[in-house]
């Protein structure tokens with residue numbers, strides 16, 4: 001031992017900073033004795049900042065510790081090295097940070113379609129060096145943003161987590177309820193418009209982050225997204241959600257999460273960084289020939305919205321003369337929304353020192369990149385705008401990964417990638433490819449259904465509302481007229497079954513009494529339908545048919561049980577935990593279950609995923 005210490009002291013004497021100095025022989029002896037008293041031995045010793053430090057000493061429990069002693073050789077700090085890097089069964093360290101990436105509205109086909117145009121250390125890191133599942137699907141039929149984000153880190157299906165759509169009808173009030181609204185809570189330092197997302201109240205389950213916080217009480221769980229329903233779903237019950245505000249262009253939060261903003265947030269927004277992209281425009285990143293695989297811009301169906309125009313270069317000012325609401329909103333519908341997100345993400349990583357948790361606990365940073373969904377809505381996933389946006393997002397990921405590598409070392413980060421839903425092609429584009437495609441107008445569908453029911457049961461508004469993807473029946477009216485509930489439901493089903501663009505219709509009675517057909521589609525509907533919260537008649541559109549609140553709002557949308565909407569990326573990177581390779585079948589709910597397993601925490605309480613053990617090191 002003495003020989004080791006002497007040689008260590010010699011090494012230290014040749015390479016320490018001015019403030020440090022090698023230990024004298026006497027100090028080494030005393031420090032060694034003090035170490036022994038703690039039941040430890042070995043380690044690298046030095047005198048630094050007025051105290052003696054011993055790195056990587058092995059103690060009686062067989063674990064490695066860092067110990068600090070004051071100048072009188074009294075112990076002042078003992079920290080487990082294993083805890084710092086995390087220790088787990090099978091000798092696996094815990095990640096210091098789980099970087100949970102979600103790209104809003106990103107079908108699997110788009111992830112692989114532009115592979116050759118990705119940079120070496122962005123999405124390719126996940127595809128080439130990580131484990132990814134090519135046949136990963138949502139199991140529920142309702143592929144909307146709120147639903148998907150509530151599923152992603154909870155590994156629960158909507159019939160359990162309760163977020164059955166972006167909106168639904170509140171059974172108590174009969175009025176629209178937005179999935180993450182909660183009138184008890186308000187945004188900090190700015191107005192809270194009606195139906196704004198402020199808390200996870202409507203999400204009935206826990207997430208991996210909640211279970212991690214439950215397990216150690218120290219982990220930081222932060223979710224950042226363009227949309228409130230995205231960050232709130234990812235933050236779960238006990239994480240912190242930041243969401244983009246189109247009022248001020250800032251990533252804000254509500255008093256559900258905190259009383260006031262942290263200093264780093266105030267410092268970041270002191271310089272109004274949200275204004276720095278004003279008057280820029282969006283042009284193609286690569287030479288025009290690189291976009292042959294996508295449709296040319298300015299198609300007849302392109303959504304003319306937010307003053308973005310139909311072709312490159314797209315101005316992003318939203319028609320505003322100075323940075324204002326119109327600009328803060330418009331820019332999120334372009335790749336500049338991702339740049340704005342990246343700026344805030346870096347500020348949060350630094351401000352919260354994510355991945356360097358002083359308790360040695362893993363942190364979770366979940367980010368949902370919203371702009372991809374918006375670009376797909378405006379232009380379609382087959383568009384060159386979508387291709388360009390994806391390639392630009394790849395560059396942003398590369399920058400983020402390099403940044404984390406520098407800060408905390410990428411070997412300490414578990415990176416995952418998924419999406420809240422996929423996307424359909426623009427119906428008119430599908431028609432041009434001679435597919436059966438079209439648009440359903442929910443208002444017309446309600447009127448036609450009411451007309452059919454009125455003809456049979458007497459004049460009345462039997463169907464009161466439609467929120468994706470269900471119709472709501474007025475059971476009070478049905479009762480007051482002494483009509484048979486089952487007969488009315490069946491009559492609605494019979495009528496809607498033959499409605500243009502409709503594939504299948506299911507009724508409340510069918511679902512409550514287990515009278516569903518033994519098909520995959522029926523199972524997708526059952527997993528998506530919550531007995532207490534959902535509507536009464538579920539309408540499933542045919543493939544390539546657009547079904548959303550207003551048929552003309554967007555060029556394209558999502559929300560269906562078809563594979564273009566359910567098949568989304570599932571990729572994981574982190575050689576400490578993940579075996580690189582291309583894997584086949586998985587469900588989205590398997591991702592959070594696997595992360596909980598890697599973190600050695602309880603599965604979220606509604607979790608139904610399996611551990612993707614074949615992809616684990």
Ligand SMILES: [Zn+2]
Nearest residue numbers: 105145373377
């Ligand atoms: Zn969307």
